[in-house]
Amino acid sequence: MIGGHASLGRPLLWTYCVLTLVFLCAPILIVVVVSFNASEFIEFPPRAWSLRWYQNYFGARQWVEPTLLSLRIAFVTMVLATVLGTAAAIGLTRGRFRGRRMLEFFFVSPMVMPTIVLAIGLYLLFARFKLVGQPLALYLAHTVVAAPLVIVIVSAALKTTDSAIELAARSLGAGYFRTLWHVTLPAILPSVVSGAAFAFLLSFDEVVLAIFLGGPATTTLPSGCGRASGTRSIPR
Numbered sequence: 001m002i003g004g005h006a007s008l009g010r011p012l013l014w015t016y017c018v019l020t021l022v023f024l025c026a027p028i029l030i031v032v033v034v035s036f037n038a039s040e041f042i043e044f045p046p047r048a049w050s051l052r053w054y055q056n057y058f059g060a061r062q063w064v065e066p067t068l069l070s071l072r073i074a075f076v077t078m079v080l081a082t083v084l085g086t087a088a089a090i091g092l093t094r095g096r097f098r099g100r101r102m103l104e105f106f107f108v109s110p111m112v113m114p115t116i117v118l119a120i121g122l123y124l125l126f127a128r129f130k131l132v133g134q135p136l137a138l139y140l141a142h143t144v145v146a147a148p149l150v151i152v153i154v155s156a157a158l159k160t161t162d163s164a165i166e167l168a169a170r171s172l173g174a175g176y177f178r179t180l181w182h183v184t185l186p187a188i189l190p191s192v193v194s195g196a197a198f199a200f201l202l203s204f205d206e207v208v209l210a211i212f213l214g215g216p217a218t219t220t221l222p223s224g225c226g227r228a229s230g231t232r233s234i235p236r
Contacts, residue, residue: 030044033045033046034046035053035054036049036050036051036053037049037050037053038050038052063221065219066219066220066221067221069135069218069219069220069221070204070220070221070222071204072135073135073138073139073142073203073204073220074142074200074201074203074204075200076139077139077142077143077146077199077200077202077203078146078196078197078199078200078203080139080143080147081142081143081146081147081149081150081195081196081199081203082150082192082195082196082199084143084147084150085146085147085148085149085150085151085154085195085199086150086154086185086188086192086195088107088147088151089150089151089154089155089158090154090158090180090184092104092107092151092155093155093158093159094158094163094166104151107147107148107151108148108151108152109148110144110145110147110148111145111148111149111152115145115208115209116208118141118144118145118209119141119208119209119211119212119213120212122137122140122141122144122209122212122213123212123213126140126141126213131213132213132215133213133214133215133216133217133218134215134218135218137213137214137218138209138210138213138214138218138220141209141213142202142203142206142209145202145203145206145209146198146199146202146203147199149195149198149199149202150192150195150196150198150199153191153194153195153198154188154191154192154195156191157187157188157190157191157192158184158188161184161187161188165183165187166179166183166184169182169183204221204222205222206220206222207220207222210222
């Protein structure tokens with residue numbers, strides 16, 4: 001009887017996962033299909049197919065340059081947030097020191113702070129160092145926002161990973177960094193990759209920080225869309 005429930009539960013689980021994936025991805029697929037529409041208006045399904053919108057987009061310098069800048073900022077943010085967030089997660093999860101909970105709350109506080117408040121605070125801080133309008137300001141600001149997400153994801157993986165395997169490696173003569181590289185990181189690698197992906201997407205889609213801290217020479221794709229809303233921004 002128990003075996004029958006187990007054999008029935010797995011197909012139901014797979015069905016549920018597939019339906020959830022379809023539900024989440026269907027809007028994206030619809031947008032992709034509509035992007036090949038030849039009409040002036042949104043039509044689904046398209047009555048005529050065309051690459052006109054892609055030609056207009058990639059032929060417009062005012063959109064290509066912000067896209068490349070957004071990709072560069074997102075990549076740098078992903079690297080910084082992944083390295084710093086993973087290191088902080090390991091220290092907070094495996095460390096045993098006074099004030100660890102307070103430090104953890106401090107690190108993840110940008111996640112619960114309103115973005116507009118954080119943007120104003122960073123603007124006032126970076127203005128004193130004349131960083132507003134520079135790519136460095138966006139690198140640092142996006143890292144501040146993305147690193148807590150990496151910390152939460154990697155910390156969850158570390159809490160479910162048996163620390164005894166790390167102690168076993170240390171007892172067999174492996175140093176701390178060798179244990180970290182060959183034991184700890186491989187065990188949590190899927191979570192590290194997930195955190196890096198979320199950090200990249202969060203940075204690429206961030207608009208409030210880009211508007212406050214960017215300038216004419218550092219206009220990202222989201223901030224450019226925000227400033228051009230309500231206008232015919234893509235030439236036809």
